[in-house]
Amino acid sequence: MKTFACQVCGTLLSFENTKCEQCGAVLGFLPETTTLSALRPLGAGLWQPLEASEGPRRFCANHDHGVCNWLAPPGAQAGGFCLACQFNRLIPNLSSPEKHEQWRKLEVAKHRLIYTILRLKLPFKTRLQDPLGGLVFDFLDDPPDASGSIVTGHDNGVITIATREADDAYRERMRVDMGEYYRTLLGHFRHEIGHYYWNILVRDGGRLEACRRVFGDDRSDYASALHAHYQHPPVANWQEKHVTAYATAHPWEDFAETWAHYFHIIATLDTALSCGMTIGPQIAGTLPPPDLGDPYADMTFDDIMAAWVPLTYAVNGLNRSMGLADFYPFVLTAGVRLKLAFVHDLVREAQRKGA
Template sequence: MKRFTCQSCGQLVFFENTRCDQCHAPLGYMPETASLAALVPMEKGLYHPLGQDKEGSARAFCANHAYDVCNWLTPALQVHDAFCFACQFNRVIPNLNIPGNMERWRKLEIAKHRLFYTILRLRLPVKSRQQDPQEGLVFDFLDDSPQSWPPIMTGHSHGVITIATKEADDAYREHMRVEMGEYYRTLLGHFRHEIGHYYWNVLIRDGGRLEQCRAVFGDDRTDYQSALQKHYARSTPDNWREHYVSHYAMSHPWEDFAETWAHYFHIVSTLETALSYDMTIGPMVDGKSVPTHRSDPYLHMPFDDIMEAWLPLTYAVNSLNRSMGLADFYPFVLTAGVRTKLRFIHDVVRNVQRESNQSSGLL
């Protein structure tokens, strides 16, 4: 995530802000430029970004801005009360008649918008359900009810990502993290994992990369339900970290890919944040810290440079967290086997970027 400042007064602002705390200028995110803009009100509920000409720059807030769950902007020429790029993928939102669901939805949208920030920064292809009725991406935020059984589970199927609304409750999510023996369980982590399944369909299955992927992650044709049952029934081998980023990644090649994909998103997004705040912790060579390469981890930083920047950063921030009595910021071990899988995903993403640049004439 970039570091954002208010163009009106220079105050540091954050991705989710809708108003500058210092000068009170309204703020809106423009996904086409990956920028958070201070806005000048116009007529009919429109705005134009500060410093831009009014002609052709008019913007409107997403329809979900009325619920205080979205600060993204749409071009003024779109239909009135249109949804922004991120919110167009919603199909079912939480039942707002249920007490507490407004705040749960807000947390879900914060995570989902951060997901789409990364998708756009990586220039990954994504189609809505309108563009692809069979496999297009769509989100269902579903509530358990007394009549529903089994309980709603977070998951992915043919482009439909279901997120159980209860995952937005910190107490429930922490309870499940402990019960499942997980090091890490967050809303953003759920989104990044499930979108990994979507991109396995788009970039691996339909992208002509099945055999290369199987050589790295294993044969996805293994029966999924049977593999899950065996996973939860067997004891965990002591050396599992040599090849898997998480215990759950051992269950099936699909889950291994999705877990590794999620970690790639964790890494490039957090590295961009660290670099934007001038955090340049580098590896030690002959007793001296070597500065981190400062190229864009989303588009230009080579994989080896990403790893060289990421590992010392996690050591430092884990130590800071422990100094505050908190859990580790990144409680995972990136062994050589895991890094091989991360490199595969990095190469797939960069190949997709090159193909996109070639088709748009940027190369």
């Protein structure tokens, strides 16, 4: 995430800010330029972004619910949705403040996901553009009669997120019960979008055989593989080739877990670099090059790794100094880096095709 500053007073801003805490300026996010801008009120629900020279804009309809600070496209009528919220199909039942707060947390994660997709210039289609495989989000509550539980997952562009994952206590309990190092809403979104991009960039992008050589044969029975994964612990040396234990379940899950970690790395590294952080232990040959560039656009995979590993070493050390869990509790072995490099090449290839 790059840094943002108020165009009125220069105060640093956070991505989710709706107003400047220093001068009180109303803020709105411009997805086409990935910029957070102070706004000048024009009346009748219209605002003039100070960052842009274009005409008046309206807020996304979900701004009225306090869950979105993005601006709708130019010329949008009242009640129109922004680029991120247009992908929503089903949202939680807002009959209680608890459900509204869960939706807010889901939207925070989803908007950060869409931001990364925009910065990477990855292709995507709405359900209207592609009725069979377009991207859409369903945020679903468990049935009130306790007849079953909603399963977070992906199915041909439909990403379902169980709203109970927005309950911090539940999510932490599941993380411990499942033996996971890491479980966040943003992590769920990044994992499930990996399945979506497997369809677009691998299956439909002519990279299926190359992907199978790296991740394994995805034609193995998926349901049986998941059942076996939950019945038996992964092999002792799983970290040699997999970034998480869950990645061992099936090549599809391996790809999605690797994709999610690529997003973790790119987004976090961009935040660090935007804040002027270039960290490396004082060991000869390990420091990243002085001019790192943009991890979203032009950094090589080797430069990304050279910057990322020292950063995680430093921040893990800071967390341990405070008695906290590691910031990034994962080991990027040679086998994992090979898979991350494949994802990196997929992304760069998609960028070149879309240029």
